[in-house]
Amino acid sequence: MDFYTGKVLRLDLTGLRASVEPLDAEWARLFVGGKGLLLRSLFEELAPGTDALSPGNPLILATGPFAGTPAATCSRLAVGCKSPATGTLLDSYVGGSFAPALKFAGYDLVVITGRAPAPVLVRITDDKVEFVPAEGRYWGLETASLEELIRAEMGPEAKVLSTGPAGENLVPFACLSTDQFHKAGRGGAGAVMGSKNLKAVVVRGTGAVTVPDAAGFTREMLRLQDERVLSADNAWTYEEGTPFLVDAVSGAGALPTRNWRTGTFAGAGAINSTALLSIRTKIRACTQCPLACRQVHTFEDYICEGPEFETLGLCGANCDVDDLAAVATFNRECDEVGLDTMSTGAVVALAMDLCEQGAADYGLAFGDTAGYLRAPRLIALREGYGAELALGARALGALKGRPDLAPEVKGLEMPAYDPRGTFGMGLGYATSDRGACHMRAFSAGDDILGGAGAADSLEGKARLVVDQQDFSAVAWTGVWCANMALDPDFLGAHFKHLWGRETTPEELLTIGARIWNLGRLLNLREGLRREDDRLPERILSVPHPDGVAAGKVLGAGAFREALDEYYRLRGWDAEGVPTRDTLSRLSLAELSPGGAV
Numbered sequence: 001m002d003f004y005t006g007k008v009l010r011l012d013l014t015g016l017r018a019s020v021e022p023l024d025a026e027w028a029r030l031f032v033g034g035k036g037l038l039l040r041s042l043f044e045e046l047a048p049g050t051d052a053l054s055p056g057n058p059l060i061l062a063t064g065p066f067a068g069t070p071a072a073t074c075s076r077l078a079v080g081c082k083s084p085a086t087g088t089l090l091d092s093y094v095g096g097s098f099a100p101a102l103k104f105a106g107y108d109l110v111v112i113t114g115r116a117p118a119p120v121l122v123r124i125t126d127d128k129v130e131f132v133p134a135e136g137r138y139w140g141l142e143t144a145s146l147e148e149l150i151r152a153e154m155g156p157e158a159k160v161l162s163t164g165p166a167g168e169n170l171v172p173f174a175c176l177s178t179d180q181f182h183k184a185g186r187g188g189a190g191a192v193m194g195s196k197n198l199k200a201v202v203v204r205g206t207g208a209v210t211v212p213d214a215a216g217f218t219r220e221m222l223r224l225q226d227e228r229v230l231s232a233d234n235a236w237t238y239e240e241g242t243p244f245l246v247d248a249v250s251g252a253g254a255l256p257t258r259n260w261r262t263g264t265f266a267g268a269g270a271i272n273s274t275a276l277l278s279i280r281t282k283i284r285a286c287t288q289c290p291l292a293c294r295q296v297h298t299f300e301d302y303i304c305e306g307p308e309f310e311t312l313g314l315c316g317a318n319c320d321v322d323d324l325a326a327v328a329t330f331n332r333e334c335d336e337v338g339l340d341t342m343s344t345g346a347v348v349a350l351a352m353d354l355c356e357q358g359a360a361d362y363g364l365a366f367g368d369t370a371g372y373l374r375a376p377r378l379i380a381l382r383e384g385y386g387a388e389l390a391l392g393a394r395a396l397g398a399l400k401g402r403p404d405l406a407p408e409v410k411g412l413e414m415p416a417y418d419p420r421g422t423f424g425m426g427l428g429y430a431t432s433d434r435g436a437c438h439m440r441a442f443s444a445g446d447d448i449l450g451g452a453g454a455a456d457s458l459e460g461k462a463r464l465v466v467d468q469q470d471f472s473a474v475a476w477t478g479v480w481c482a483n484m485a486l487d488p489d490f491l492g493a494h495f496k497h498l499w500g501r502e503t504t505p506e507e508l509l510t511i512g513a514r515i516w517n518l519g520r521l522l523n524l525r526e527g528l529r530r531e532d533d534r535l536p537e538r539i540l541s542v543p544h545p546d547g548v549a550a551g552k553v554l555g556a557g558a559f560r561e562a563l564d565e566y567y568r569l570r571g572w573d574a575e576g577v578p579t580r581d582t583l584s585r586l587s588l589a590e591l592s593p594g595g596a597v
């Protein structure tokens with residue numbers, strides 16, 4: 001199979017056995033790679049109702065067909081499992097260089113099952129797989145120290161995907177790390193790796209990916225790189241990177257501030273891209289990416305890749321911290337212990353709010369950086385008040401009798417776009433397959449970043465959200481980077497080489513819809529229902545007291561109507577279950593006979 005290795009590596013940690021299976025060619029045809037293959041495999045491997053932290057939850061690593069080729073930005077890895085944070089499917093993406101290394105070692109997919117009897121590290125060198133005892137050497141190490149040690153042992157070409165102390169301690173928002181600063185951040189894949197007594201997967205590959213007409217393919221990829229990737233549309237990535245969003249989103253009244261009390265942050269100027277550019281010392285790139293958007297900043301005694309916009313929003317504005325060095329240190333602490341900065345910032349902001357409201361006594365306060373900087377380590381180790389914060393926002397709010405202070409959807413803390421300043425993001429969060437997520441549908445682009453959308457209206461947003469979700473699903477079969485401006489023509493130029501024929505935008509969106517509906521079937525099988533496609537009461541009915549979006553709320557009635565419209569456009573019934581016709585149209589009927597799950 002050109003572009004694919006045609007092999008799936010299965011790691012049974014319970015028996016410490018490795019085996020290789022052929023990649024299902026029909027799955028590759030229908031689901032392509034990345035998100036598609038990951039969800040198809042998860043649907044097969046996950047028994048309904050499995051506890052996310054039990055040995056029965058598979059951890060799946062999926063590459064895309066273009067990883068390891070000259071295609072730009074396709075070196076990203078898709079990581080998936082059932083999420084311990086949400087109980088939904090989880091797919092999370094990470095850049096760096098791990099995915100090409102996995103292809104060079106000979107694998108499209110890795111399926112990790114069971115739980116090792118004692119901590120291990122898995123070492124893959126082409127077709128040689130070793131289960132190395134991790135206790136006393138690797139287990140307990142923070143992410144940078146672990147990578148340093150492994151590179152010293154195996155050489156610089158060894159690529160590491162690891163969990164930190166937070167994952168070892170099963171914190172439900174623990175992330176996976178690779179190339180030190182790259183994170184598969186959301187949804188708790190780090191805890192799932194930890195629950196398997198697995199510290200890291202290390203891969204070193206010496207093979208190559210075969211493509212038909214390699215010279216022609218390379219020529220075409222270079223043309224696309226010049227004309228499309230390094231175009232003016234993408235210049236923001238290397239000029240400023242995601243921090244440019246701080247001013248734009250705060251200016252729209254959508255930057256969560258003081259635990260979502262308002263959306264305009266008075267300290268934005270201290271943590272925006274201008275502030276970061278003044279201390280930027282270099283830029284880095286994922287493998288095979290000419291955009292090099294990874295901004296490296298030098299602070300007094302350390303360097304930090306990032307912080308990215310979401311971290312600046314949730315760990316800065318939302319905690320009322322306008323000290324850039326403090327936000328960067330918080331970012332570094334999260335990176336070292338293996339925590340998702342987004343959920344950690346959201347949880348710490350909630351804890352500050354609980355303290356201010358008299359519902360908790362953690363000694364945390366908005367804007368107080370001393371307590372704030374201790375939080376990531378306490379959470380990762382579940383020490384002191386960290387044991388309660390490690391529950392995540394939904395459980396912490398419930399524990400303290402204030403669920404109203406914990407903005408989350410399906411248990412995932414909301415990203416740094418307050419829907420009261422960009423209504424369409426609310427529908428996107430509510431219907432996202434892995435809980436509140438800005439990466440499935442990004443209507444903020446139309447609402448507040450120069451598009452034609454009305455930020456304070458849900459009209460037309462159901463169509464927009466469906467189309468963006470379907471497009472993102474097909475883009476992540478690739479697995480292209482979401483930082484780049486993508487469209488069906490660009491994807492089609494790659495699929496032409498993959499399939500040897502032209503594709504239409506409709507055909508590509510059908511692949512996306514197939515993957516999205518497969519995810520829906522998975523989530524329904526796990527017990528999710530219409531009532532889980534919700535938004536926090538605060539977003540629906542409590543307006544900001546000030547700022548650009550003051551006085552605006554989505555409203556329960558308007559949200560209900562938009563959700564009805566969304567289900568109708570998807571071909572789902574009023575409860576959000578795909579109909580028989582929808583499943584047949586998308587070649588999914590066999591996964592759910594009769595349209596029910």
Ligand code: SF4
Nearest residue numbers: 095285286289293481
């Ligand atoms: S745009 Fe940035 S994050 Fe995306 S692949 Fe390139 S370097 Fe990596």
